[in-house]
Amino acid sequence: MSIGSKVRKYREVKGMSQEDLAFRLDVAQTTISSIESDKSIPNSILLHKIAQELDVDINEILDEGKTNINTVERNEGVINVDTNIGTLNMLSEKLIEQYEERIKELKEQIDYWKSKAEAGK
Structure with a gap:
């Protein structure tokens, strides 16, 4: 079962x-x-917060620890792929970068609207 599920x-x-x-x-x-x-x-930070809010151990969401076996279908059959926490961390780092970029954009929007509000006073 996937993390999302x-x-x-x-x-x-x-x-x-x-x-x-x-x-x-x-x-x-x-x-x-x-x-x-x-x-x-x-x-990892958001995942920890999700686990806390749902009153569940984070390992329950991560398939009881370090290894998650995903099944990948190919024309020649089915193969198993081990996905470890290192891969999850790499994805998490990429998501953190995306979130930080989005936060930067939102801060710029907030500053813009603050200046508009102040100009209208």
Whole structure:
């Protein structure tokens, strides 16, 4: 079961909507949706916060620890691919970069609207 599927499962067990979880984590609902649909993987900080909000051990979300076996289908058959925490961390670092870039853009927008508001006074 993927990280996103597990987040959805534990969220539903807690009786939370995506909006509820997003509000508690101070992220957009689309972030939760993207995680649950496996379009993105949460960075380690967000994953830790998700586990805390859902009252579940982070290892439960990460398939009980260090190794997650994914099945990849190919024309010649099915092969198993080991994906370790190092890969997850590399993806997390990329997501952190993306989040930092988005935060920078949002701060610029906030500054712009603050200056507009101050000019209108």
